[in-house]
Amino acid sequence: MQAFLKGASGQSIKPVKEKAAGSSGEKKPKAVPWVEKYRPKCVDEVAFQEEVVAVLKKALEGADLPNLLFYGPPGTGKTSTILAAARELYGPELFRQRVLELNASDERGIQVIREKVKTFAQLTAAGSRSDGKPCPPFKIIILDEADSMTNAAQAALRRTMEKESRSTRFCLICNYVSRIIEPLTSRCSKFRFKPLTNDIQEERILEICRKENLKFSKEGIQELVRVSEGDLRKAITYLQSAARLNGDAEITESIILEIAGVVPPNVIDNLLQICHRGTFEKLQQEVKNMIDDGYAATQILSQIHDRIIEGNLNDKQKSAIAEKMAEVDKSLADGADEYLQLLSLTSVIMQQATQT
Structure with a gap:
């Protein structure tokens, strides 16, 4: 039985919990950052990086993949590309159990390599896809910002890469390839991600503007592309900030300059x-x-x-x-x-x- 509270006049008062339950019946849609909302879901959606996309598509057809090293400036699609490829390889069911993603700027010591990475690499890749598509017999370990890893951690990683080559593939992602030790780079297929051209960036930005029903001026979009300097993530973030700050008004050059912190x-x-x-x-x-x-x-x-x-x-x-x-x-x-x-x-x- 549900307990009732007694008021000052002796009348029974129903608990507030019932009212709260009724009011929370409607779920509000989650506000997702546009960077995540418009992140490529498959390899074909990756912009501008033709060589990487071509190699990954061949690998996806044969369900096989070498160890990878992606390097290049921020916001050029390195993490998005490997995540999209992994989703295509494993499908939504196996993605969580087959992919380990670590941000090396937070977890970059030798202890993490010995514990998390080594333990995951030693697990057997089990299970099959429900849609009947071929599923590779290996897992993927993604080490983001690998250039922040200590030399000792990188040295510990090379033995694991060799020993677990049958069951695990590694993808190292970094901004500066010179900070990755030579024994690791020699074990990986290296791909350089180029800064996005103005045309490609403009195309993506206009696509997002249409989907979000934003008003914009041509000069505003051109300025957005200029201040982001080939970094699509930065461009999308500035665009979302401008849309939130500006409401239904037109996104102009002056608004973009203000949001980007550019000195007049x-x-x-x-x-x-x-x-x-x-x-x-x-x-x-x-x-x-x-x-x-x-x-x-x-x-x-x-x-x-x-x-x-x-x-x-x-x-x-x-x-x-x-x-x-x-x-x-x-x-x-x-x-x-x-x-x-x-x-x-x-x-x-x-x-x-x-x-x-």
């Missing part, structure tokens, strides 16, 4: 003008104002770099500034003070610009 061109122009014809006190104040306005120092550095390269300085002056930019970039990556680093860079620009 007139602010950069003003800074460089002071470097050419101003005083150090004015320069100091301008740099302080830019930092106070919340502009990221790395973004300012990137935009100054583009202006200097396109500018009228001679090669000797440009090389001196470029060398200083490299030092500032490294210092910022190590967590140095943004104001001091930008002031240091702009002082060098001022010194070079005022030389005859």
